[in-house]
Amino acid sequence: MLDLPQKKPVLAGKAALQGPDIRLEALPEGHLLHVMGATTTEDLEAHLSAAGIKDSAVRPAGYRQWFIAGNNVLPNALVRDFSNALAGSAFVSDQSHGRVCIGVSGLRAAELLSKGTAVDFHPATFPQGRTAMTLFGHISLQVARTGADEFELTVLRSFAESLYEELEALALSLGAARVSS
Structure with a gap:
């Protein structure tokens, strides 16, 4: 039987960049659930707690849509329990395999981001x-x-490397340097 492909972090080879007022880094590829439906942020937080899903941020992502993000990989059983708890009011789509998170921090982080978005x-x-x-x-x-x-920037996996390279160029222009690992 053929071996199944192994998931490799898409930004695994990218070094963090650090400067006096800026830091750019690939964040751990943990979990990212996309929730769509008639619910609220408060209800989602309560359901997460009841399902035993800890250390997750609930982030609005559009009309009746949220991303639930965290640094830990969730067992399928937890995702299933969470999804079942929302049955009838919302749907859950596990996007952990398809999206990547990038961190930008420091006093000049907003300045860096303003160079690429409105x-x-x-x-x-x-x-x-x-x-x-x-x-x-x-x-x-x-x-x-x-x-x-x-x-924290959440981007489709197929665009993560391109975005990271754009951010690297901007961070370097603001005085950052690659951090040796």
């Missing part, structure tokens, strides 16, 4: 917890503010 990242209009579906150049992604100067 989102206003001023804290008054884009506070911590806010998300936006947008384009970075020609690449569609979700950007989430996860801290005062921390952002």
Whole structure:
């Protein structure tokens, strides 16, 4: 019997970049669930807790849509239990295999991101917890503010390397250097 292909992190060979006011890094490929339906963020958080899914962020992704993101790979049984708990009100699609997360942080993170997208990242209009579906150049992604100067970008797996290379060039222009591993 042939061996099944092994999942390899798409950004595994990419070095993090660090500068005085900027950091760019590939984040762990954990879990990303796409939820669609008639529910609320609060209900999703309660269902996650009841299903035993911890350390997950619930992020709005459009009208009646959310991404549930975390750094840990979820067992299929947990995803199934969560999906069953939402039956009748929402559908769950596991996108963990198809999307990648990239972290951009530091005092100049918003400046870096503003070079590729039209989102206003001023804290008054884009506070911590806010998300936006947008384009970075020609690449569609979700950007989430996860801290005062921390952002997480969620992009389709097939565009992750291209996006990372664009971000690398911008980070280097802001004084970052590759971090040796």
